[in-house]
Amino acid sequence: MSAALQLQDNREQIYARLKPKSMMSPNHEWLACMMASWCAGQGVLPDTMGLESGQFNALTNRLFPGSSIPDHAPSGSKLDFSRMLEKDDLVNLLKHFSKPDIIEIDWIIGVIVAGSLGSDHLWQDLGLWSRSQLSAMLQYNFPELAAKNDKDMKWKKFIYKQLCEAEGLYLCRVPSCEVCIDYPKCYGSEE
Template sequence: MNQWSADLFTGAAADRADMAAILAHALREQAAGRGELCDLLGLEPAALEALVARWCPGLTLPALAPPGPLPIEQSDLATLLLWRGGRTSDEARWLAAILARRALEASHLWEDLGLPSRAHLGRLIERHFPRLHAANTRNMRWKRFFYRQICTDHGGTMCLAPNCEACAEQPLCFGPDAD
């Protein structure tokens, strides 16, 4: 891969591909009866329409219903992402809401977003929340890292992500931390 093609997948093109994957995943979930699109993404209809206009022009959205009330941890996660993330752009606000909402799901965050790999999620976070990405010095799983940050901010020492107890990969996340 030459430098030009490597650069192509680190900026706007990478954002476009990631947003398309996230939207496609949420649309599949909606079609499967898992909820309304705005609830699945944690976005108000106007924000979702703006995101689509910017990153996926031409995509036709179904009728949008406003999301229901936010669970407290979803609000806490979105606040963490924006406060610690280092960005205040529209994309950062949209992504903070989406990441916070999808972090409440049962699988790894990258899977719950519909991204092809954990590395894709890491690069997305690095582009839009660089300070938060830099703070993850031990390369923790992102859900675990987010919840640990919130727990630490509130004086705790070890808090689990919402679905860790049922995860088959719990030993990978909660074994000894690598140096």
């Protein structure tokens, strides 16, 4: 059995143990997928999935009570800490667009911000199992922000583009994305 297949089996086995018996919100499902991937050493999330220790303990106690979940990243961190400078900006952007009254929103934001420091597609860095899961999670938690991505730009590029625009920075010299030579890097399949 290949190592990749073994990791996938471990992720699915872990997920089966974490899967919510009664879902509190759709976030419970997505957090279970990310937690299972993280425990199996997939994705790039660091220790405590990028959350503060107290947040991580609250998340595991509330959503996965009785589960023995490590607080250290099994795979070790593969994050690009040179991009840590925009962490607060990412948190503020996501908080600004977050739907009110979602209990898990701070956990979701913390995990997304940590995953944004990875170098792969955001859904892969988070340990989600598909881009459609990420799209659904963003649409649920940040509906106004997700609605702005009406051309289906890759999510990490889109979020960083929103950061730049919020600061009044327009780095692209091309008047339209459709004529840019980097179009396939920003738009197109992530699967």
